[in-house]
Amino acid sequence: MTKKLGYSIMGIDPDKTVKASGKDLRISLKKTTEVCRELRGLKLEDAKEMLEDVVAEKRMIPFRQHKKKLGHHADKLRDYKWFAGGYPIKVAKRILGILKNAEGSAEYKGLDADKLKIIHASVDMGPKLRRFIPRGFGRSSPKYEQLTRVQLVLEEVSE
16 A cells, blocks of 8 residues: 655645656755755746756855755855855756656646746655665675655746
């Protein structure tokens, strides 16, 4: 029996909104949280442009919460007035795919893709992959990999 995964946003108009999600992605939970924080409130075209710039290493994502042991980049993050940041390329590629999926769903619904705005972007922990690494003398060590779930909701706004 599989559990149906719902969205964490309630009370949205289904005629003006589009939902898209990525389930059990092999990407960093912490980096995904930082990227989704930057995406909230952006228009679809601006978000896609930002993620493409991150993949091309032209634009950094400021890390506000998960920033321990990160190098400071004051010259590259001057616009944000933030110092810790990075280029989460793998995360940006996955979220860009989810945004393209949402854009296709919007076109199918008859919504205008130029007026779409990200109103909800959340990240949750998925299941853990549990494995074991064989060691010497008949022992083994556990190896865990945390999977990530991403939910995006876009709404058509009138300008």
